[in-house]
Amino acid sequence: MKRSGMAAVVALALGVTAGTVLAQAKPEVLVKQRQAVMTLQGKYFGPLGAMAQGKAPYNPDVVKRNSAFLDNLTRMAWDGFDPSTKDVKSATLPAAYEQQAKFREAASRLENEANKLWQVAQTGDEAAVKAQIGAVGKACGGCHNDFRQKQ
Amino acid sequence: MKRSGMAAVVALALGVTAGTVLAQAKPEVLVKQRQAVMTLQGKYFGPLGAMAQGKAPYNPDVVKRNSAFLDNLTRMAWDGFDPSTKDVKSATLPAAYEQQAKFREAASRLENEANKLWQVAQTGDEAAVKAQIGAVGKACGGCHNDFRQKQ
Numbered sequence: 360m361k362r363s364g365m366a367a368v369v370a371l372a373l374g375v376t377a378g379t380v381l382a383q384a385k386p387e388v389l390v391k392q393r394q395a396v397m398t399l400q401g402k403y404f405g406p407l408g409a410m411a412q413g414k415a416p417y418n419p420d421v422v423k424r425n426s427a428f429l430d431n432l433t434r435m436a437w438d439g440f441d442p443s444t445k446d447v448k449s450a451t452l453p454a455a456y457e458q459q460a461k462f463r464e465a466a467s468r469l470e471n472e473a474n475k476l477w478q479v480a481q482t483g484d485e486a487a488v489k490a491q492i493g494a495v496g497k498a499c500g501g502c503h504n505d506f507r508q509k510q
Numbered sequence: 511m512k513r514s515g516m517a518a519v520v521a522l523a524l525g526v527t528a529g530t531v532l533a534q535a536k537p538e539v540l541v542k543q544r545q546a547v548m549t550l551q552g553k554y555f556g557p558l559g560a561m562a563q564g565k566a567p568y569n570p571d572v573v574k575r576n577s578a579f580l581d582n583l584t585r586m587a588w589d590g591f592d593p594s595t596k597d598v599k600s601a602t603l604p605a606a607y608e609q610q611a612k613f614r615e616a617a618s619r620l621e622n623e624a625n626k627l628w629q630v631a632q633t634g635d636e637a638a639v640k641a642q643i644g645a646v647g648k649a650c651g652g653c654h655n656d657f658r659q660k661q
Contacts, residue, residue, distance in 0.1 A: 395550050398552070399586060
């Protein structure tokens, strides 16, 4: 459990540095990279959502693997929402660039919920896992409601 | 260090189960997902390659973060190379579907080298880190040489 928590702290501490490293990336590349993260979040969250809704059998090993991946993935997209990307075609609403404090707060919420899911997954408590899958889904939706075009 | 090693073992053990869960995914979705992994491997390996080549200043915190991400990412693409995807347009050569044992061996090599990089990154030994970045790059290239169209 130590590794994930530490990684989150390191990621926060790296905010400026990572931004600097990425400053050279073209806006189109940043958009492609952040969309890649969303694609993979869908890949690994989808089966968990199905389990939480009783549409797929509960599989604690898949929960452990997917939640570890999601704990990492949820920290990969944010530096891609650089203001330099605002004119690149995507589903992102202008609010994501204009309301940066609110955006960051929603991003942190997802990171925290995903990290909690990974922690709960280690316990194997099915009811707690399913409740936390719901919390992650809610955090995804919270950000999409405010910052993504309706689909 | 425990977490990553365990995750790798779990991922191996899950081979069949994960395949079953993903059997419903459409070939186009599988290709999009595996390409998303490659995009993010590029995002997080790029700065490390630059450091190893002396083109960017060595930053141990970025090495730690990126190598942890890469340790996870290198385990995400393989189930996307399902034989059902062989007719979807991509840079993948038929050999990836036809020589599955060889493909899996190359995949495992990358996973192992990326895991070693993450381990070495914890020590902060700059020379060892740079050597291992080279080993990861070689493992990427080994797979691309045999299974990806020349670009």
